Amino acid sequence: MDLEYAPEYEAFRAQVRAFLDEHGAEAPRAGIGGGGGSRERTLAWQRRLIEHGFAARTIPKDYGGYGAQPDLLRSIIIDEEFARAGVSRGIGGQGASMLVPTLLEHGSEAQKREFVGPTIRGELLWCQGYSEPGSGSDLASLQTRAVEDGDDFLINGQKIWTSTAREAQMMFALVRTEPDARKHEGISYLVFPMSTPGIEVRPLHTLTGNAEFNEVFFTNVRVPKSSLVGRRGEGWKIGNTTLRHERNMLGSTSQTESMFASLVTLLQTETINGARAIDSPLLRDRLVRLEAGVLAMKYHALRLLTCELRGESPGVAGLIVKLVGCELNHQISGLALDVLGELGPLVRGSAHERAQGGWPFQWMFSLGLIIGGGTAQIQKNIIGERGLGLPREPKAA
Amino acid sequence: MDFGLSDEQRLLQDTVRRLLDQAYPTTRAREISVTADAHDAALHTQLAELGAFGTLVPETHGGNGLSFLDAMLVAEELGRAAAPGAFVATGVLAVTALRECGNETLCKELLPEIAAGRTRIGVGLAESYAVRDGAGVRLERGRLQGTALFALDAVGADRLLVHCAGGLALASAHQAGVEVIPLDSVDRTRRIAELRFDAVEPAALIEGTPRVLAAGRLALAFDSLGGCTRALELALAYANERKQFGRVIGSFQAVKHMLAEIAALLEPARSLAWYAAHAFEHAPADALRLAALAKAHISEVTTEILRKATEVHGGIGFTEQYDLHLWFRRVALSRQLLGGPELLRDEAARLRGWSA
Numbered sequence: 001m002d003l004e005y006a007p008e009y010e011a012f013r014a015q016v017r018a019f020l021d022e023h024g025a026e027a028p029r030a031g032i033g034g035g036g037g038s039r040e041r042t043l044a045w046q047r048r049l050i051e052h053g054f055a056a057r058t059i060p061k062d063y064g065g066y067g068a069q070p071d072l073l074r075s076i077i078i079d080e081e082f083a084r085a086g087v088s089r090g091i092g093g094q095g096a097s098m099l100v101p102t103l104l105e106h107g108s109e110a111q112k113r114e115f116v117g118p119t120i121r122g123e124l125l126w127c128q129g130y131s132e133p134g135s136g137s138d139l140a141s142l143q144t145r146a147v148e149d150g151d152d153f154l155i156n157g158q159k160i161w162t163s164t165a166r167e168a169q170m171m172f173a174l175v176r177t178e179p180d181a182r183k184h185e186g187i188s189y190l191v192f193p194m195s196t197p198g199i200e201v202r203p204l205h206t207l208t209g210n211a212e213f214n215e216v217f218f219t220n221v222r223v224p225k226s227s228l229v230g231r232r233g234e235g236w237k238i239g240n241t242t243l244r245h246e247r248n249m250l251g252s253t254s255q256t257e258s259m260f261a262s263l264v265t266l267l268q269t270e271t272i273n274g275a276r277a278i279d280s281p282l283l284r285d286r287l288v289r290l291e292a293g294v295l296a297m298k299y300h301a302l303r304l305l306t307c308e309l310r311g312e313s314p315g316v317a318g319l320i321v322k323l324v325g326c327e328l329n330h331q332i333s334g335l336a337l338d339v340l341g342e343l344g345p346l347v348r349g350s351a352h353e354r355a356q357g358g359w360p361f362q363w364m365f366s367l368g369l370i371i372g373g374g375t376a377q378i379q380k381n382i383i384g385e386r387g388l389g390l391p392r393e394p395k396a397a
Numbered sequence: 398m399d400f401g402l403s404d405e406q407r408l409l410q411d412t413v414r415r416l417l418d419q420a421y422p423t424t425r426a427r428e429i430s431v432t433a434d435a436h437d438a439a440l441h442t443q444l445a446e447l448g449a450f451g452t453l454v455p456e457t458h459g460g461n462g463l464s465f466l467d468a469m470l471v472a473e474e475l476g477r478a479a480a481p482g483a484f485v486a487t488g489v490l491a492v493t494a495l496r497e498c499g500n501e502t503l504c505k506e507l508l509p510e511i512a513a514g515r516t517r518i519g520v521g522l523a524e525s526y527a528v529r530d531g532a533g534v535r536l537e538r539g540r541l542q543g544t545a546l547f548a549l550d551a552v553g554a555d556r557l558l559v560h561c562a563g564g565l566a567l568a569s570a571h572q573a574g575v576e577v578i579p580l581d582s583v584d585r586t587r588r589i590a591e592l593r594f595d596a597v598e599p600a601a602l603i604e605g606t607p608r609v610l611a612a613g614r615l616a617l618a619f620d621s622l623g624g625c626t627r628a629l630e631l632a633l634a635y636a637n638e639r640k641q642f643g644r645v646i647g648s649f650q651a652v653k654h655m656l657a658e659i660a661a662l663l664e665p666a667r668s669l670a671w672y673a674a675h676a677f678e679h680a681p682a683d684a685l686r687l688a689a690l691a692k693a694h695i696s697e698v699t700t701e702i703l704r705k706a707t708e709v710h711g712g713i714g715f716t717e718q719y720d721l722h723l724w725f726r727r728v729a730l731s732r733q734l735l736g737g738p739e740l741l742r743d744e745a746a747r748l749r750g751w752s753a
Contacts, residue, residue, distance in 0.1 A: 001401065002398070003400060004398070264751075278751055287751070288693070292669065295690065320664055377654065380653065381657075383661060384656055384657040385653070391644075393648055
């Protein structure tokens with residue numbers, strides 16, 4: 001066990017810091033919901049990051065990336081230093097994190113050339129069309145159909161929980177192309193512009209009071225066959241690569257840690273009857289309880305990182321991050337509300353609001369994340385079946 | 398950057414586990430649990446021959462001079478086997494106290510004896526963090542006077558190490574004025590005791606540092622993690638074998654989810670424990686706080702795990718004939734020993750500067 005980084009990595013860390021010292025001020029302001037700075041500034045920052053290898057780091061140069069060999073430790077160091085400096089890591093989103101790795105693995109040469117560069121530069125924004133009203137946890141039962149019609153597919157159906165559908169120019173979607181095949185084998189992976197006639201986007205207002213998601217309706221949407229990524233009927237496998245890329249992003253706990261740091265500050269600054277909240281033994285006890293949970297996940301992430309570096313399987317330890325991390329975030333924001341008392345439920349814009357209404361928003365939104373991306377219950381099935389080797393639920397007759 | 402067990406550490410775990418599987422099956426644990434001192438002399442010798450008691454003893458004093466984390470892995474395996482309590486008391490608490498006290502003569506005399514498995518030391522520290530009912534040992538004209546509660550592994554021990562006047566006093570257990578009274582707790586696999594001293598001459602007075610307490614807290618935390626590893630193994634085996642309504646109960650989500658929750662509680666707790674053990678040697682400025690925080694967290698988690706593991710078993714888990722209760726009870730005692738969760742979180746907050 002050795003938590004020191006080798007000298008070559010410390011040298012790399014120094015390079016990252018030097019970059020941040022020199023260029024950090026050019027970055028759009030990081031923060032919840034982003035929204036700091038113009039689109040021009042955001043795109044310029046993204047180009048700067050790629051040029052120095054701090055974004056699209058391992059994407060081949062031919063497709064507009066930086067072309068470095070994958071090196072998990074360097075990626076972690078970049079994350080750590082940007083988080084420490086509070087500087088934006090650039091444009092993420094489902095295009096860069098999910099679509100690009102999928103295209104690199106399964107896309108045609110033409111698709112890679114057309115989409116990868118603009119996506120990593122942030123010029124092309126994507127949304128993901130997976131979930132449907134009737135297909136949530138049982139995603140493979142999806143019913144949106146794409147029927148072959150000459151050189152095109154005609155798409156009919158509906159997607160839901162589509163974030164950024166209003167802003168995105170493109171969608172990557174799972175659709176049923178082979179209605180007679182078994183459910184996992186009848187799905188294809190398509191990419192197409194959101195401006196295609198017949199696509200209608202309706203904002204989906206959630207429990208938080210905002211519309212973080214959308215519903216997308218397809219009525220005779222005609223897309224060329226060249227929209228297909230990989231082969232017909234292989235969409236489930238290809239879509240799962242995308243999900244694997246999502247899950248493989250090692251349980252970054254930096255967001256949880258920074259939320260916890262904000263909670264500590266809240267307890268140290270908020271006063272009740274003239275005394276700081278942290279001077280209440282009851283609130284302090286809850287704070288320390290959460291601190292232990294946060295630290296446990298921080299070192300758990302380091303342990304998983306080590307497994308990845310050593311090429312070892314972490315076993316069941318690798319499957320619990322989503323379940324535990326999302327729960328922890330919900331509890332951190334929940335304690336903030338209790339510290340605030342009646343101030344806690346005050347939303348953005350109210351008199352006496354705290355943190356621009358950020359805590360009640362986080363508290364509600366984090367419940368959404370417990371459900372989204374595979375519910376807590378689905379996570380427990382995965383942990384039980386893949387991690388602990390328990391038998392699957394018998395199929396319903 | 399490498400945050401994981403080394404090959405040597407895995408070998409150590411494996412070696413201790415194999416010895417215990419063979420020398421200390423639960424049938425043996427049950428025999429030992431009805432004896433007065435809950436001590437297995439034969440096992441003690443075998444563990445000493447393996448080098449377990451010398452894990453933390455420097456090579457210059459006849460030990461192996463291994464890392465603190467190595468010692469914790471031994472404690473974890475002993476917890477997994479529900480083995481007697483000599484390792485935590487003698488191998489961790491007493492050895493740490495001796496190593497930290499700066500009394501080279503005493504180290505020379507005792508550490509080789511401990512490493513060789515020839516001496517057992519009962520340790521009473523409760524009055525250093527929570528005094529109950531007028532307990533406490535004081536020095537009166539150079540002699541020990543008073544009562545220490547909840548001493549670990551003191552029944553049948555050769556020597557006693559007890560909190561006294563801000564430091565630690567070492568005394569032979571076999572002398573006039575010393576009384577060791579076993580306290581019956583829910584955990585029958587280890588004994589705790591009340592120590593009474595009436596004008597007892599100490600063999601030595603040494604400085605007691607908070608690091609001794611921290612070392613013991615971590616050892617108990619690892620002991621409980623070991624118990625939970627075993628509890629999960631038992632619960633999984635049972636869930637894969639027991640049939641109701643025509644199918645194994647592990648295929649029901651209600652049962653599967655409890656087992657998943659156990660894994661989700663256990664694995665991050667283990668990661669925290671590794672770090673706290675690592676920090677004990679490599680980040681001393683934060684070691685006390687981390688030990689308190691880790692033990693508090695692990696006590697909460699392991700209590701919850703044993704409860705869930707018992708529920709997975711249903712009725713059989715509640716019987717004495719089945720083994721699971723050994724760990725349910727052991728974890729329940731360890732949760733309170735050397736400080737329960739609230740006390741430890743309070744201490745962690747103080748060490749973090751969050752309270753006066």
